[in-house]
Amino acid sequence: MPGSSPLSLIASLREALEAARGVRSRNDLVFALDRIAAVISEGLGYRSVTINLHRPAWDDFEASTVHGPEDARLARLGKTSSWEQWAPHLAARFERRGAHVVPDENLLLAVMRRGNGDVLGIISVDEPLDGRRPADDDCDRLVSLTQIAALAVEQAADADRDASHRSALDRLLSLSLLTGEQRRRAGVLQAVCTGICETLGFQRAAILLAENGGLMRPAATAGWTMHDPVFAHLAFTLTQFEPILAPVYERHGCHLLTREDAEGTLNMQATVYRSQANGRGPYAWERHWLVVGLRDASGELRGVIWVDDPTDRLIPGRERLQVLRLFADHAAGALDASRAGEKLPKPFADHDPLTGLANRAKLAERLRHALQRTKRAEKTVAVLFIDLDNFQHTNDTLGHHAGDELLRISAARIDEDLRPGDTVARFGGDEFVALCEDVGSAEEAMDVAERLRLLLAEPIPLATGVAQLTASIGVALPDRPDRSAEALLQAADRAMYEAKAAGRDAARLATPGAGWP
Structure with missing residues (x-):
């Protein structure tokens, strides 16, 4: 970054990171990538910055963000390009400190990747303002900002996937009702x-x-x-x-x-x-x-x-x-x-065939009855929505039979820890729901969630090896007498996704007005 002080560099990186972390939707992503492209242009001293996102459905790239002169924006925005077009620029001879420097075209590139290495896009910067070739520090900074852009793209994809998953589970619940x-x-x-x-x-x-x-x-x-x-x-x-x-x-x-x-x-x-x-x-x-x-x-x-x-x-x-x-x-x-x-x-x-727990239909029935009873009692109920973090990775690593055993053991741990009058159900896949009755307060319900979180994190010995999982748990209590069973489950589900977004292996309480349907 020509002429930039260390403090200004840190400030620019922080600004880009905050923009990426704030992404919760596709609209947020547009703003974040615009901001990151501007930081790259201003910090590295290049006139034009283009963020080309990979389109998995077509296995090509689309220029989704262009920072620079208006004529460049009009010429590039929305244009698609193929792997074959990028391949010469990404040749090994142009690689420097994680970026790619193509001197004949005054072009500097960096590849955006997921945590598993899959390509998310390519950031290209060209037209250096001072005509100089990029230094090693410029490559390092572009790579850092490219990683931040990749974080923003992943955040948006996760948000879309979570919203779709919640919608599908809500519809499944409505079928049960x-x-x-x-x-x-x-x-x-x-x-x-x-x-x-x-x-x-x-x-x-x-x-x-x-x-x-x-x-x-x-x-x-x-x-x-x-x-x-x-x-x-x-x-x-x-x-x-x-x-x-x-x-x-x-x-x-x-x-x-x-x-x-x-x-x-x-x-x-x-x-x-x-x-x-x-x-x-x-x-x-x-x-x-x-x-x-x-x-x-x-x-x-x-x-x-x-x-x-x-x-x-x-x-x-x-x-x-x-x-x-x-x-x-x-x-x-x-x-x-x-x-x-x-x-x-x-x-x-009545039952899930793999774990022997109640299934969604039985859970819905018991939750409706429990909510009716709370209208005549001093205490209330709590719903704990439990998702096993990164279960699929463990399932793929150890095999599907081991995965089934993991689900059975996790289900048994939850069931054995709760009181005899409580209900544990397998909601689907690697998700469970615990219905706790006669709960005195939200703090009491959160104590139960924290106890289950620690219990589920204990190592599980299997024939194929030892597995260790964590859990994200969402907790919801009815905030008024007429709360429906469906609304309570949805609130706990959304609180669980908040726990995941906060880094997993956590419990979150749904509060009225934030996470309630």
Whole structure:
């Protein structure tokens, strides 16, 4: 930074870091990157700074932020570029102290990366004001500011993902609370399809059933019509379709295949359907097939959920697939109920099969009853929303069987620590909810959360090694007598995400007006 004092350098870095840490949405990201680009331009003495963000759906880069003269902004903003265009500038011979200096073009570059090394973008600066070549200090400072920009991009992505996850869990909860005619098979199946599209970002969803051994036909749809020609082309029996659900294609309880694998598995002689929302590159959705089997309590296949056309044009990640599996559980429960002539299938309504804990439906029922009792009592209830931090990394490292054992042990620790009258439920994936009754105060509830946090952090011996996890916990108590069960769960869920945002391994209390729906 030509002519800059150490204090001004520190002030600039602090300003950029504060902008990055303040990112909670895509709008925040625009402001933060504008500010970071200005800091780079002013501090390093370059006329133009361009932040090119990687677009995973297309595996290319888009100039999302341009700081400099108006003509440069108009010429560059929104322009896309390919890996091939950047590759010559990122050659090893141009590398210096983590940046890349291309002397013939007066160009200085730095690559933005995630913590796992994946590329998030490229920052390019050119047109030095004094005509000099960058010094080592300039490279160091650009690399530092590039890391701050990467933090801002990750913060925005995390915020989007968390908001989507919360929305999906809220919708799942609302499915558990359906009453009357809505709870019957047709109502649940349609609500599942609609929920998948509206909260998981798919443009199309269908539940295909084969009654009495016949051909699969749509029982509910969203984005497709019930009479869409595609269903006539996919007229298979469940026996014919079941190879699609082979373990080799399984991902987090769902089955994901390339179009070629799907058509080959079903011995289809021609392509009868192609996705519309496709991308390009290793992360992109390219006419994939994504289905989830619907099985009854005995394991018999009853049908499938088929989803397509993700709005972001990306292959869905772990969290979206896990929640999709949970939507499928609701659909399977409705099918079991209709077969048994009941409004709720007993095994589905009571317990999670992996951990033996209450499931969401049972939790919702007990929470409603507990809230009714508080209206006649001096004490209240507390909901603790517990998420195991970085569980997926441990699951991937030690294997899925070890992951299941981790969930069972963690569930047992929570259950054994609470009082006999309290309820512990597996809410889905690596999330649990504890319902504590007869709670005297928020401080008492936070003491319970802190005790559970420390308990869950203790090492867990497994056959494949020793695992150690932490937990983020959100705590909510009703702030008024008419608080609903759904609102209390949502408040605890949001407080849990605040604990995660604060660095994980923490507990946070939801306060009225901050985190309440």
